[in-house]
Amino acid sequence: MKLKSLIEGINNTSKIDSETANLTVTGIADSSDNVSQGYIFVAINGFNQDGHQFILKAIEKGACVIVGESEITGLTVPYIKVENSRKALGIIANKFYGNPSNQKLMIGITGTNGKTTTSYILKHALESNGKSCSLIGTIQNVINGQVKMSTNTTPSSLDLQRLIAESKDEVVIVEVSSHGLSQYRVQGITFDLCLFTNLEHDHLDYHPTMEDYFQTKMLLFDHLKEDGQAIVNTDNHWGKRLAKILQGKGINVNSIGQSSDNKVRILYFNFKNSTVFVEDGDEVNLIFSPMHGIHNMYNTLIAYVSARLVGLSEDSIIESVSNFQGVEGRFEKTKLSNGAIIVVDYAHTAEAILHCLTTAKLFGANRVIHIFGFRGDRDHTKRQEMLTVTSGTSDQYILTLDDLNSVPQSEMIETLENLNTLYGNEKGLVIPDRTLAIKWAIEHSNPEDWIIITGKGHETYQQNYRLQTESDKDTVLYFTKKKHSWSS
């Protein structure tokens, strides 16, 4: 492909001479490790390293042109200086892969919580009704039925454009994180439907304020196709605000919520049997989901409205969501031999924890024992709220280790002790070893108690614990020494 056709739309490219413009480009790389002969190397000044330092390495490996932000001269290959390398990468990748999102029915999902769950429910509803569907998100990427590992919720623009181009499926669902939006990972991608689940306190290690976090999430809706539509849960302050702003811009907003001004109105939610009555135009529909909790009912409703806009009939969607099998690590529960229930969930915000603990209570838990920790290097400001929620809602909570990332173990244990002293209460214990915390809870549980283990969900442990188990589910199986069937 000729360089000139890849860099159209990037500022500052008018000065490029015709010899450079006519260079043939064989591929694109944003990592010097992935450069081959004839590639463009895009140098990104990242959070850990400056990609400009690897330009010479990229040239040695065969890069025929370099794109970067720094003032650089004297290279042996042409250098194109741009204002923003990540944005330029998105523009180039989009051109290289032939603007693939234009040829698909694209669905983007954003929000603090519920992206993964909603995307799986929607994929299930679409596939149950004969629509092939790719999924790009936190747990894994699924393209043409093939599972591929995912390292980020939203991959880099280069990977994302390639995945969409590889997809032969009719629909592509993409989980879009605020990191992805602020880092131009969806540059050049347009969506038929953009979904907003909610906004809750998280990621304030990355965003300076909630307002900045909100404004970043809102960027997704700039990626709507001309006749694209928004689906917004307005039962939270940010969703309500978003719906108003989008309506003000003339965007077709399908709002979901309890108040009468919503397009799809929740009339009555029965937590005991996970059903909801919704008013949808002139009709009232009853929707059942096997997933517990009102939060999962919202996820189900957003998926329902999306599937309807894709063109499925109400009845067929209602039928398919009723037999959804759940998502790994999202309120997965099993029964212990003593009659207690144990739940593994990915909750890592105060709001999500509250949903899990109250769901257990609403289901008649005798006592709720909550096991959780805090991720090293992640938003410190949400820790107090997480503790306040559990100390107010659970009957017993155990603070334990989660991923340490770069934080020394002794420092994290001290943090757990200090936070518990400051914001916890007499219901709290600190058992640093996560596997022993689970053991303690199981040994101290009684019939009808619910043990809720949050934070890790589907993920495997990053560090070693006393037991050589790999995940929360694995630890539960070890202690109960029997095969359990997990269900949502």
Ligand SMILES: CC(=O)N[C@H]1[C@@H](OP(=O)(O)OP(=O)(O)OC[C@H]2O[C@@H](n3ccc(=O)[nH]c3=O)[C@H](O)[C@@H]2O)O[C@H](CO)[C@@H](O)[C@@H]1O[C@H](C)C(=O)N[C@@H](C)C(=O)N[C@H](CCC(=O)O)C(=O)O
């Ligand atoms: C903090 C952050 O967001 N980092 C993301 C960012 O990495 P970076 O560009 O800063 O990487 P870097 O290590 O500083 O390297 C800079 C550049 O030098 C290049 N390099 C580096 C070494 C070398 O030898 N040669 C070379 O060319 C690298 O390829 C890169 O282009 O861009 C990468 C490519 O898009 C991302 O994979 C990476 O995500 C990291 C792994 C990450 O953990 N991000 C988290 C915070 C994140 O994005 N999370 C959200 C979900 C949040 C949620 O909702 O829970 C997500 O979408 O995943």
Ligand SMILES: Nc1ncnc2c1ncn2[C@@H]1O[C@H](COP(=O)(O)OP(=O)(O)OP(=O)(O)O)[C@@H](O)[C@H]1O
């Ligand atoms: N609609 C919702 N509202 C509030 N909390 C939710 C909602 N849906 C799920 N949760 C909680 O958030 C946790 C993570 O859910 P899910 O993986 O679907 O969200 P996500 O947006 O993909 O999260 P992440 O971006 O961290 O991967 C769940 O385990 C549950 O505790």
